[in-house]
Amino acid sequence: MTSEEQTASGPPQDLEIKDAQLIFNRVWKGLENEFGRENLQFPKELILLGGAPGSGKGTNTDFIRKVRGISAEPIVISDLLNSPEARKIKEEGGMVGDEEVLRLLLLRLLQSNIRDGTVLDGFPRTKVQVECLKMFYDQMISLRREFSKTPMAHRFRQPTFHIMVLFVDEAESIERQLKRGRETLAHNAEVKESGIGELWEERKTDFDPALARNRYRVFKEMTYDALVSLKQIFHYHFINAQAPIEVVQKNIIGELDYQSSLELDPRTYDSLRTIPLAEDLIKRARQELVKRLDGYQVENPEIMKRVVDFIQNKMMPIIARYAVSGRVSINTEDTLFAKPVALAILIDIFSERGFRANVDIHRQEIPERFELETGKIETREKRVYRISVFFKGSTIRRG
Numbered sequence: 001m002t003s004e005e006q007t008a009s010g011p012p013q014d015l016e017i018k019d020a021q022l023i024f025n026r027v028w029k030g031l032e033n034e035f036g037r038e039n040l041q042f043p044k045e046l047i048l049l050g051g052a053p054g055s056g057k058g059t060n061t062d063f064i065r066k067v068r069g070i071s072a073e074p075i076v077i078s079d080l081l082n083s084p085e086a087r088k089i090k091e092e093g094g095m096v097g098d099e100e101v102l103r104l105l106l107l108r109l110l111q112s113n114i115r116d117g118t119v120l121d122g123f124p125r126t127k128v129q130v131e132c133l134k135m136f137y138d139q140m141i142s143l144r145r146e147f148s149k150t151p152m153a154h155r156f157r158q159p160t161f162h163i164m165v166l167f168v169d170e171a172e173s174i175e176r177q178l179k180r181g182r183e184t185l186a187h188n189a190e191v192k193e194s195g196i197g198e199l200w201e202e203r204k205t206d207f208d209p210a211l212a213r214n215r216y217r218v219f220k221e222m223t224y225d226a227l228v229s230l231k232q233i234f235h236y237h238f239i240n241a242q243a244p245i246e247v248v249q250k251n252i253i254g255e256l257d258y259q260s261s262l263e264l265d266p267r268t269y270d271s272l273r274t275i276p277l278a279e280d281l282i283k284r285a286r287q288e289l290v291k292r293l294d295g296y297q298v299e300n301p302e303i304m305k306r307v308v309d310f311i312q313n314k315m316m317p318i319i320a321r322y323a324v325s326g327r328v329s330i331n332t333e334d335t336l337f338a339k340p341v342a343l344a345i346l347i348d349i350f351s352e353r354g355f356r357a358n359v360d361i362h363r364q365e366i367p368e369r370f371e372l373e374t375g376k377i378e379t380r381e382k383r384v385y386r387i388s389v390f391f392k393g394s395t396i397r398r399g
């Protein structure tokens with residue numbers, strides 16, 4: 001059974017994801033053991049070219065490399081599977097499944113002449129491969145983070161993955177496969193006659209309309225949705241490839257140009273990346289907040305209860321009354337807040353409930369006694385806590 005048939009027979013999706021995890025982890029561990037983690041240097045940019053058979057992946061590969069300034073040779077997955085290793089697997093009666101494809105691909109990607117980037121033709125083709133691709137990207141990010149403060153940082157640049165899907169419909173796909181078959185026959189006849197040039201591979205599916213249709217359907221059923229699912233994660237380009245070559249190439253340039261207008265130059269990115277992302281900070285702040293509140297409950301349950309009561313009874317009625325404005329200030333002299341932890345609890349509780357609170361402490365000297373002999377005035381300090389609470393006010397308008 002090939003990996004394609006495995007997926008077509010339809011194991012439930014979460015099983016496929018689990019499968020992918022096992023497969024990926026085995027392959028990745030294998031690479032770590034063989035080469036050492038610090039040597040797992042992969043290409044910075046990968047353009048993963050997908051599309052129905054005959055959609056023009058082979059035809060446009062060189063054009064895409066030129067547009068993107070990629071000098072490295074493209075990687076055609078089906079060629080990898082004809083490597084001596086893959087042949088051996090087939091000869092031994094084994095199958096070239098997702099695991100073998102992934103292993104061969106990652107080994108190839110480790111070659112030092114493609115560090116800047118390359119085009120990949122024909123990966124991912126199954127849901128399992130799609131999941132493996134995501135894990136591969138995550139691993140590249142982890143390596144980058146892990147080595148960022150070491151002398152090896154330059155080895156692990158920010159990876160950029162582009163998914164480019166060339167789209168043609170069934171009729172066009174079949175017609176082009178058969179056209180390729182005719183071109184291949186003509187080319188090979190010429191090579192044989194002249195003895196000059198290399199023979200092209202003659203694929204059975206390129207000569208038989210029924211087989212060509214079947215190839216298209218396998219693509220549509222197994223690969224297409226898997227590719228589309230990557231839309232949210234990587235740079236994604238959907239190219240209408242059902243047009244003359246010049247038009248298709250114009251579509252490709254348009255897509256890549258648009259994308260680069262959204263991408264930072266790598267040098268700019270590198271100079272900014274030490275500044276944390278707001279979303280990461282928010283997540284961390286929320287975790288800290290939860291930890292603190294749980295801590296108060298355990299260590300200061302009495303004070304916690306008194307603060308909750310204070311908010312509930314003294315503050316909430318006022319806040320509710322002024323809710324439209326989104327801002328309320330309340331003064332209190334309650335001695336509960338003489339303890340700094342009570343103020344911290346108050347602020348954290350409001351944050352947890354979606355408000356933002358801050359407290360100003362005003363100290364006033366209140367005269368208590370006047371010494372006649374010295375003329376000195378004795379005072380006592382009065383503390384007024386001014387609690388301001390902010391929240392999203394009403395956006396409902398009348399009229």
Ligand SMILES: Nc1ncnc2c1ncn2[C@@H]1O[C@H](COP(=O)(O)OP(=O)(O)O)[C@@H](O)[C@H]1O
Pocket residue numbers: 051052053054055056057058059060176177179180183241242243244245246248
């Ligand atoms: N835009 C196009 N218009 C017409 N024919 C095309 C176009 N793109 C590719 N072809 C032809 O279709 C056939 C298959 O293209 P190929 O690049 O080998 O497809 P793929 O690699 O996606 O299977 C080839 O004969 C190629 O010349």
